[in-house]
Amino acid sequence: MQTAIQRLSLLLFGAFTFVLPAAQINAAEPFIARIPRVWDDDAMAKLEIRLATDVKVQHIPSAYYYQIPVRTIYKTYAIYHPDREPPGYFAALLQKDPEIAFDSSRLKTKEDWIRAGQQVFESGLTPLSTDVPFTQVRNRAWYTETDAPLTKDGIMPLYRYVIRKRGQVEVTMDSCATCHTRVLPDGTAIQGAQGSVAFGKLFAFHIRHSPDAYRYKPARPQLLDLFGTPWIQPDPQAALMNMQMNDIADIVDRLPHGVVPRDGTSLAYSVQIPDLLGVHDRKYLDHTGLQHNGGLADLMRYDAINNFINDLTAFGDFRPFNALKSVAPADALPPASSQSRYSDEQLYALALFLESLRAPENPNKANALSRYGERVFAAQKCGICHTPPLFTNNKLTPVSGYDWQLRNRDLQQDIIPISVGTDSTNALLTRRGTGFYKVPSLRGVWYRGPLEHNGSIASLEEWFNPARLRSDYGSNNAKPYGMETNAVAGHQFGLDLSVRDKAALIAYLRTL
Numbered sequence: 021m022q023t024a025i026q027r028l029s030l031l032l033f034g035a036f037t038f039v040l041p042a043a044q045i046n047a048a049e050p051f052i053a054r055i056p057r058v059w060d061d062d063a064m065a066k067l068e069i070r071l072a073t074d075v076k077v078q079h080i081p082s083a084y085y086y087q088i089p090v091r092t093i094y095k096t097y098a099i100y101h102p103d104r105e106p107p108g109y110f111a112a113l114l115q116k117d118p119e120i121a122f123d124s125s126r127l128k129t130k131e132d133w134i135r136a137g138q139q140v141f142e143s144g145l146t147p148l149s150t151d152v153p154f155t156q157v158r159n160r161a162w163y164t165e166t167d168a169p170l171t172k173d174g175i176m177p178l179y180r181y182v183i184r185k186r187g188q189v190e191v192t193m194d195s196c197a198t199c200h201t202r203v204l205p206d207g208t209a210i211q212g213a214q215g216s217v218a219f220g221k222l223f224a225f226h227i228r229h230s231p232d233a234y235r236y237k238p239a240r241p242q243l244l245d246l247f248g249t250p251w252i253q254p255d256p257q258a259a260l261m262n263m264q265m266n267d268i269a270d271i272v273d274r275l276p277h278g279v280v281p282r283d284g285t286s287l288a289y290s291v292q293i294p295d296l297l298g299v300h301d302r303k304y305l306d307h308t309g310l311q312h313n314g315g316l317a318d319l320m321r322y323d324a325i326n327n328f329i330n331d332l333t334a335f336g337d338f339r340p341f342n343a344l345k346s347v348a349p350a351d352a353l354p355p356a357s358s359q360s361r362y363s364d365e366q367l368y369a370l371a372l373f374l375e376s377l378r379a380p381e382n383p384n385k386a387n388a389l390s391r392y393g394e395r396v397f398a399a400q401k402c403g404i405c406h407t408p409p410l411f412t413n414n415k416l417t418p419v420s421g422y423d424w425q426l427r428n429r430d431l432q433q434d435i436i437p438i439s440v441g442t443d444s445t446n447a448l449l450t451r452r453g454t455g456f457y458k459v460p461s462l463r464g465v466w467y468r469g470p471l472e473h474n475g476s477i478a479s480l481e482e483w484f485n486p487a488r489l490r491s492d493y494g495s496n497n498a499k500p501y502g503m504e505t506n507a508v509a510g511h512q513f514g515l516d517l518s519v520r521d522k523a524a525l526i527a528y529l530r531t532l
């Protein structure tokens with residue numbers, strides 16, 4: 021039987037799942053978990069803006085999605101560098117029984133949900149043993165070759181140990197924490213802050229230390245699954261498609277820290293891992309503004325799609341997953357039981373966790389120089405796009421040569437029709453390519469980096485250095501594979517300021 025509050029909430033909010041028994045609803049500080057239905061066919065159809073290449077994008081139907089088994093989330097444990105591990109630590113893990121860490125029936129307060137969301141954030145989809153090169157966290161050479169960071173306590177915060185079976189300690193390697201954790205110079209790990217993982221080096225280590233059968237395998241099926249855009253001709257990734265995995269290692273090894281060949285982008289033009297602190301204030305998600313973000317439910321949808329469901333999406337008659345597994349016919353879906361997904365409850369907890377994250381305290385307090393810099397910021401009209409207090413106007417800027425008037429009239433109020441002229445490949449030639457880059461927030465830029473959607477810029481000093489426009493410029497960060505010039509083009513705002521004004525502007529930006 022429904023209580024009065026449940027009936028009222030149903031009227032107000034529609035068909036939400038109530039996970040709290042009625043007794044708790046009357047508690048002093050009641051927390052009612054209103055869990056939206058994530059994979060709603062209508063919402064999914066309207067979630068993303070159209071692609072610049074005009075291919076028809078179709079997410080999997082909800083009837084199929086909800087048949088996919090839910091991931092079990094087990095309790096995880098910190099990983100120490102072999103030289104920093106407390107005596108007996110690993111031996112004790114080997115004696116532990118598995119524990120289920122996520123059980124929504126036990127979550128009562130908002131605090132409980134947030135902590136459970138952190139467990140989701142830290143637990144990967146496919147735990148691997150410590151023998152696999154990707155996760156050789158007990159091998160000292162792995163740390164030096166992959167630049168894996170350590171906290172001041174000697175913990176490697178990108179992965180966690182997980183116990184799914186007594187006597188078998190595995191490693192989570194594809195959790196949100198892997199990419200969305202930043203270790204500050206003082207050894208503090210900040211979850212959700214712009215990621216600084218050398219993901220390319222992890223991948224390169226994996227390939228180079230794998231058996232020959234993997235190293236010399238054609239890369240094509242995997243590249244098609246992750247990045248393929250066969251409807252774009254000539255194929256911008258044709259040269260890569262003919263490589264072997266070993267060649268791929270050489271390419272990813274050069275990627276700057278904090279830059280990832282995220283699926284749906286490209287191995288040739290990878291993207292910067294964004295800051296998730298403040299993600300709730302953003303109207304669009306992804307550098308290209310691919311997805312609307314109208315609230316918690318949309319953030320949950322982003323997390324559902326982007327964690328190993330997106331290769332089931334159809335792009336015209338191309339379904340990336342089928343390229344990897346040779347499923348035929350090309351538009352068929354594999355059995356739902358062969359896939360895995362987060363439950364709506366897990367995604368809700370994860371979204372609450374992300375919302376609860378706060379930036380570390382900014383040590384750069386306002387002073388005379390930064391106050392002068394604030395005036396430079398105003399005089400340069402940076403605020404047209406980087407509008408306080410969010411330091412973004414939450415709008416999209418078309419890349420050079422993209423005719424948005426022809427295709428995106430529906431978004432007109434969210435478009436600022438000035439192209440900043442940065443490299444357009446990611447916005448035009450990928451599965452996430454919309455023809456736009458969104459205006460990023462400048463909040464937290466003091467601890468962030470690398471900058472620009474592709475992470476080609478290491479620091480604010482470099483961003484405002486006009487030398488970066490020259491074709492012989494040696495970028496502080498690796499240039500994307502196949503790029504013919506070393507120039508970092510575009511966003512010429514503030515480049516011609518005097519030395520003094522520039523220093524002041526940068527000092528101001530570091531206070532945000």
Ligand code: HEC
Nearest residue numbers: 194195196199280282291292293294305306307323327452
């Ligand atoms: C392999 C690295 C990797 C993993 C794992 C990963 N992400 Fe991301 N994430 C990225 C990259 C790179 C982007 C930027 C993609 C783009 O702009 O094209 C991104 C974008 C996002 C965004 C959009 C933010 C914005 O402002 O545009 C959200 C939200 C997000 N990730 C949440 C998560 C969550 C939650 C998880 C775990 C369930 C996760 N990510 C796992 C690398 C990763």
Ligand code: HEC
Nearest residue numbers: 400402405417438440442457458459460471472473513514
């Ligand atoms: C017409 C809109 C516009 C104006 C004006 C503008 N920007 Fe930007 N800014 C952008 C866009 C769009 C990007 C992202 C470009 C990309 O990633 O390719 C960006 C990126 C940045 C970044 C890198 C942020 C990051 O996280 O990667 C900084 C720093 C920045 N702008 C500062 C400024 C300053 C300071 C001014 C004034 C001197 C200014 N911008 C003027 C639109 C603008």
